[in-house]
Structures are given as C-alpha cells and as structure tokens.
Amino acid sequence: MTPLPMKAQTGSSVWSTHPARLWRRRFAVIIVLFLAVCSIVMAGPVGTASAAPPGKVVDTSHRHTPVILVHGFQPRQVPSLSPALAFSNPLGFKIPGAWTPELVTKWNETYGGGNTWNALIKFFKEKGYNDQELIVFNYDxxxxxxxxxxKLFNVIVNVYDSFGAQKVDLVTHSMGALPARLALASLAYSKTPRVENFVSLAGPNHGTDTAKLCPYPSCRDMERNSNFLRLLAALNKNLGITDGTETPGPVHYYTFHSAEAVDSSGRSVGSCDKVVRDGVQLRGAINFELPCSPGGSSWRGLNWPFVGDHLNIVNSPGVFQEIYNLLNPN
Structure with a gap:
C-alpha cells in the first residue's frame, strides 16, 4: 500500500521544547476555529525523548520492527462506580452484579494493563519476535x-533511537487508539517519520456511549464529539489533510471491528462488541470486520456478558495472524 505523503509543516512535534506560550500561539487558530469549547491545560513544556546517551551501545540485533503495544482502559478503581451502575444506562443492556474489589482483581489479573497482550506476545514470540521487539506501554x-x-510519543522516539530501528509499529486495543493517534499526528510534523504501521483493535475512534459510565478524564475523551476527538480532527486539518481522511503521516493504518449479530430471523441485534459498538473505522485506513465469536461473552474462562467480543479480539489467534501478516508483508 502506498503510504500517505507526509505533510510536515513546522516544529518537531505537538509538544515542543519551547515555552508553552509558543505552543499556544502555534495552535491558536486551531483552538479558536475547531475547539471553541476545549481547554487544553499544559503542566509545562514537554521535551521530546532524547537519543541514546553518549557511550550507550545501540542494539541493532533485532530481526523485526519493534512493536509497541498500547492497552485500553483499566477499571482499577471501578468499585467506586458500583452505586452509579445501579441506575439505568443509555446503552440498552444491563450490567450484571456489582464491580466488587474481587471482580476488579480478577479482571486485572487476566486482562489488566500489560496482561491484555499476553496471548499476542506468546503468538508473536512463536513467530520469531524476541522480548526487546515487543514493548508493552503501561500507563494510568x-x-x-x-x-x-x-508519554507515548516519548516512548516511540526512545525505542526508535535507542534500538536503532528504522521504524516502529503500534498495536492498540480500545482506548489505547486515542493517545496513539495523537502521538501519530505529532510525529507527522517530524522530518523523520518513526512509525510504519498503526493497528487499532476495537478502538473508540469516533467515540462510544459506554464512556458515560466512567467518571475519569480519559473517559470524557472517549465520548462522541469529545474535545479530544475534535483536537485530532483539527490537527489533521492543520496538517493539510483536506480529503476527509483521518490518517496523518506516512503510516499504514488498520482497524479491526466486530460484525453485527443477528437473531434467528436474520434481524440485526447490534454489534457483538458491547463496549465500542461502532465508529472504529478510520477514513483512509484499511478497515477489517471480524465475525462474531462463538460464545463471544466468554474470555479466558471468565464470563463478561456485557462486553461481548471487545475482549475476544485481543485473544484471537486469527486476529494475531492477520496483524502479523500486516506488520510483516514480505
């Protein structure tokens, strides 16, 4: 696939080492025109990650492009949500039981943080990847x-510089697609592109109604038409993308989403993914639709009827094989 032409304009990233006032000046027009209700508060200028320090041996032994794995939202504090979940929700499904501390612990043991990627890492190692080529990005x-x-932007640059990699690949699940897409927009300003492939598994790329069940700032970013999603659209515009695509930079973009389930009469009963039901696809990407999994509410021996295939997608050998093929076309 021919990569999109890079439309670099100015600066090395959205987060420059200049004072914050210069960043605000650079994007004042974007904020006024596209983010009238968005207030972006920066704690201070954030520099890009530095290259390998003098005297450090750069590892060039890798055989594959390093893959950075970005997990999605983790309910580490979900017990505090239990009272809210007793009320009806706008999504049309009932959440069984309460998020007890025991349930959250069990969730995190099997799915939380980097554990999201245990099955994929095992699959990729069997294909010849080593530990240094599979980097799990954990975050709050x-x-x-x-x-x-x-933070992800800095990790990408560090991996690129320290490992002597020509490029890096990004594979994301669920909410992990959002910070990755902003990092990619920032990298599109760079004279040296660093990412070859971006994969979004069940990402809320256009928002999801389930975000309303969560009180954290990250969940506000996942709501439809959120300030964060408007920021992404504004940055694409500023990069000179005028054809309606959402894939900045010379990067190959891929998304995977679940198909719709049908009842015995053939009538659609909604997506098999009960967390991100739609809006995964990106204009300008290659978008894959996955068939519903048999017994789609079960994952690693646990029963999560309210998430459906949202978890199965990160435990499917078929999906892993497709990702492997995309990242290793030769």
Whole structure:
C-alpha cells in the first residue's frame, strides 16, 4: 500500500521544547476555529525523548520492527462506580452484579494493563519476535489521553533511537487508539517519520456511549464529539489533510471491528462488541470486520456478558495472524 505523503509543516512535534506560550500561539487558530469549547491545560513544556546517551551501545540485533503495544482502559478503581451502575444506562443492556474489589482483581489479573497482550506476545514470540521487539506501554488509564499521548510519543522516539530501528509499529486495543493517534499526528510534523504501521483493535475512534459510565478524564475523551476527538480532527486539518481522511503521516493504518449479530430471523441485534459498538473505522485506513465469536461473552474462562467480543479480539489467534501478516508483508 502506498503510504500517505507526509505533510510536515513546522516544529518537531505537538509538544515542543519551547515555552508553552509558543505552543499556544502555534495552535491558536486551531483552538479558536475547531475547539471553541476545549481547554487544553499544559503542566509545562514537554521535551521530546532524547537519543541514546553518549557511550550507550545501540542494539541493532533485532530481526523485526519493534512493536509497541498500547492497552485500553483499566477499571482499577471501578468499585467506586458500583452505586452509579445501579441506575439505568443509555446503552440498552444491563450490567450484571456489582464491580466488587474481587471482580476488579480478577479482571486485572487476566486482562489488566500489560496482561491484555499476553496471548499476542506468546503468538508473536512463536513467530520469531524476541522480548526487546515487543514493548508493552503501561500507563494510568484514568488520566487525560492528551497526557498519555505525550508519554507515548516519548516512548516511540526512545525505542526508535535507542534500538536503532528504522521504524516502529503500534498495536492498540480500545482506548489505547486515542493517545496513539495523537502521538501519530505529532510525529507527522517530524522530518523523520518513526512509525510504519498503526493497528487499532476495537478502538473508540469516533467515540462510544459506554464512556458515560466512567467518571475519569480519559473517559470524557472517549465520548462522541469529545474535545479530544475534535483536537485530532483539527490537527489533521492543520496538517493539510483536506480529503476527509483521518490518517496523518506516512503510516499504514488498520482497524479491526466486530460484525453485527443477528437473531434467528436474520434481524440485526447490534454489534457483538458491547463496549465500542461502532465508529472504529478510520477514513483512509484499511478497515477489517471480524465475525462474531462463538460464545463471544466468554474470555479466558471468565464470563463478561456485557462486553461481548471487545475482549475476544485481543485473544484471537486469527486476529494475531492477520496483524502479523500486516506488520510483516514480505
């Protein structure tokens, strides 16, 4: 696939090492025109990650492009949500039981943080990847995705510089797509592109109604038409993308979403993914639709009837094989 032409304009990233006032000046027009209700508060200028320090041996032994794995939202503080979940929700499904501390512990043991990627890592190692080529990016999923994007940007640059990699690949699940997309928009300003492929598994790329069940800043970013999603659209516009696509930079974009389930009469009963029901696809990306999983509410021996295939997508050998093929076309 021919990569999109890079439309670099100015600066090395959205987060420059200049004082914050210069950043605000650079994007004042964007904020006024596209984010009238968005207030972006920066704690201070954030520099880009530095290259390998003098004297450090750069590892060039890798055989594959390093893959950075970005997990989605983790309910580490979910017990505090139990009272709110007793009320009806706008999504049309009932959440069984309460989020007890025991349930959250069990969730995190099997799915939380980097554990999201255990099955994929095992699959990729069997294909010849080594530990240094599979980097799990862990982060506080309650914080704003803007802050997470800054940290991910630095990780991308560090991996690129320290490992002597030609490029890196990004594979994301669920909310992890949002900070990754902002980091990619920032990298599109760079003279040296660093990411070859971006994969979004069940990402809320256009928002999801389930975000309303969560009180954290990161969840506000996942709501439809959120300030964060408007920021992404504004940055694409500023990069000179006028054809309606959402894929900045010379990067290959891929998304995976679940198909709709049908009842015995053939009538659609909604997506098999009960968390991100639609809006995964990106204009300008290659978008894959996955068939519903048999017994789609079960994952690693646990029963999560209210998430459906949202978890199965990160435990499917078929999905892993497709991702492997996309990242290793030759």
């Amino acid at each position: 999923t309650s914080q704003p995705n803007f802050d997470t994007a800054q």
